[in-house]
Amino acid sequence: MNTELHEKRIPIIKIGNFLIVSIQVDMHDKLAIQLQSQILEEIEKTGAKGVLIDISVLEMVDSFIGRMLSGMASMASIMDAAVVIVGMQPAVAITLVELGLEMPGVDTALNMEKGMEMLERRIKDEDYKLY
Amino acid sequence: MSETYNIEKVKERISHIEDILASVAAGDMDARVNSETEDDLSGIEAAIDLLIDDLTDELKQREKMQKEVEDKLIKIQEQQKTIFQQQADLMELSSPVSKVWDNTLILPVIGTLDSQRTQIMMENLLEKIVETGCTISILDITGVPTVDTQVANHLLKTVTSARLLGAECIISGISPAIAQTIVHLGIDLSSIRTKATLQDAMIYAMKQNKLSENVKLQTLFTNPDENED
Numbered sequence: 001m002n003t004e005l006h007e008k009r010i011p012i013i014k015i016g017n018f019l020i021v022s023i024q025v026d027m028h029d030k031l032a033i034q035l036q037s038q039i040l041e042e043i044e045k046t047g048a049k050g051v052l053i054d055i056s057v058l059e060m061v062d063s064f065i066g067r068m069l070s071g072m073a074s075m076a077s078i079m080d081a082a083v084v085i086v087g088m089q090p091a092v093a094i095t096l097v098e099l100g101l102e103m104p105g106v107d108t109a110l111n112m113e114k115g116m117e118m119l120e121r122r123i124k125d126e127d128y129k130l131y
Numbered sequence: 132m133s134e135t136y137n138i139e140k141v142k143e144r145i146s147h148i149e150d151i152l153a154s155v156a157a158g159d160m161d162a163r164v165n166s167e168t169e170d171d172l173s174g175i176e177a178a179i180d181l182l183i184d185d186l187t188d189e190l191k192q193r194e195k196m197q198k199e200v201e202d203k204l205i206k207i208q209e210q211q212k213t214i215f216q217q218q219a220d221l222m223e224l225s226s227p228v229s230k231v232w233d234n235t236l237i238l239p240v241i242g243t244l245d246s247q248r249t250q251i252m253m254e255n256l257l258e259k260i261v262e263t264g265c266t267i268s269i270l271d272i273t274g275v276p277t278v279d280t281q282v283a284n285h286l287l288k289t290v291t292s293a294r295l296l297g298a299e300c301i302i303s304g305i306s307p308a309i310a311q312t313i314v315h316l317g318i319d320l321s322s323i324r325t326k327a328t329l330q331d332a333m334i335y336a337m338k339q340n341k342l343s344e345n346v347k348l349q350t351l352f353t354n355p356d357e358n359e360d
Contacts, residue, residue: 086297090257093292102291109297110264117343 010035012042018119022054032068043081050119051076054112056087066101073106082122086115144172160187226252228259235336236265241274249285260298267339268293269332273304283318290323303332
């Protein structure tokens with residue numbers, strides 16, 4: 001079981017200040033929990049300022065995954081990293097809203113490019129506030 | 132001797148009547164007893180013939196009516212088909228999503244909204260947002276006379292779903308009646324950007340676009356290294 005999970009590890013790629021996580025497999029609960037801690041560890045290790053999670057391939061998101069995603073956004077923001085969820089499909093959005101998971105604190109973007117812009121803008125704004 | 136003969140004759144005629152009745156029962160409506168002699172039995176025979184005539188008429192009439200009813204049924208079925216087709220067409224026509232400006236989608240809603248229609252509108256809008264990659268969409272409800280709780284909820288859901296996709300959804304043209312209903316129903320629209328008219332919404336969308344473009348330019352300007360890549 002462990003090796004099976006190990007094979008399905010979702011890669012986390014660091015580009016500049018950002019981490020990019022592209023979910024390409026169907027999420028199940030264990031994988032989601034694993035991914036959550038994996039991302040948080042990676043944020044600590046690399047000091048990334050933003051995380052882009054691409055879920056454009058996910059056809060279905062249940063309440064657990066939805067909660068995991070919004071939870072991760074708040075966890076990452078405590079660790080000073082912004083989370084942007086990228087490329088959600090209409091059906092998934094409708095499902096989440098019907099489930100009452102409106103993810104109030106989570107930023108979303110239509111595609112990776114727009115998500116990247118959003119994060120860059122955000123970091124710029126914070127830098128501007130500092131100096 | 133003559134009596135026995137008569138009985139034989141009578142038996143023969145009765146069996147003839149039986150045969151005729153049997154063939155009528157089997158569906159041969161042209162069969163008749165057609166007695167030639169004139170006596171007590173011939174009255175019954177004539178009566179049976181008359182009954183068969185009546186029965187034939189009745190059956191013919193029934194067949195005619197049945198055919199008429201069947202024709203009408205077919206007609207009604209065809210009409211129903213047309214109605215369904217038109218309903219489907221109306222649904223498609225009633226939620227046109229069009230791109231009016233860079234990065235801006237517009238969905239004008241005209242007529243009364245029901246749950247089914249808002250559902251279809253929502254799906255269409257979300258599909259279009261993903262398809263075109265527009266980040267701002269305007270939901271113009273100037274042409275909507277009234278909304279109820281369910282519809283207002285659906286509108287809210289549409290806006291929230293659009294946000295989850297990464298797009299902003301503005302509602303414009305809320306009439307006084309709708310504003311009153313929404314507030315009376317206790318629905319909180321404060322999290323949603325609403326504009327008075329379609330014009331205001333368009334101006335807001337354009338400003339928003341300009342803003343993000345400026346930021347993009349700034350990013351390019353302050354990061355010349357990234358620009359070269």
